[in-house]
Amino acid sequence: KAGVTQTPRYLIKTRGQQVTLSCSPISGHRSVSWYQQTPGQGLQFLFEYFSETQRNKGNFPGRFSGRQFSNSRSEMNVSTLELGDSALYLCASSREFGGRKGYTFGSGTRLTVV
């Protein structure tokens, strides 16, 4: 079956711009989580959505936002980009409680802010 699909794979943006990243979960998975990965901070949780509702949010500024659509696809948006937003953004999907198989991750979107 198809895995978690993230688009685009690579992105270069200028400071001050905004960006939208997309994530299509595995069919039947209703939970979508987003993580930011940087060399300095490692993997950090951004937010998690289930049935179009944000259930949990990490410690990130309000410039980071997301949403989930009725087909479980999710988008995250970063406004007013800063150089420090350069990172690999990973999306993960799971059935409601993840269970023993945890979360299936996509290959990520590598964002570079210049």
Add this chain to the structure above:
Amino acid sequence: AQKITQTQPGMFVQEKEAVTLDCTYDTSDQSYGLFWYKQPSSGEMIFLIYQGSYDEQNATEGRYSLNFQKARKSANLVISASQLGDSAMYFCAMREQGAGSYQLTFGKGTKLSVIP
């Protein structure tokens, strides 16, 4: 305080040898889950193995096993018979069952290099 600590930034292992990657965790929850993920240079996080806090047996998945010592709060990953394709970053992660239970907290990772 760090919730997940991986003390080995980098490890080398000879092909076909076994290797142990360390992970200690900190939580006050009684119910929690521990995960190990592999991240090759392509970036995708690949699920390897899971251990629940109430599991009485150590988890095993093929060449991967988890040495779970609850009292010491450690969950070390053992890879037997290392292969060249095992070269990657390895992350230990925890999901707590209390508030905010829909997220994973990750360690900083260990870079494993398998030498032919």
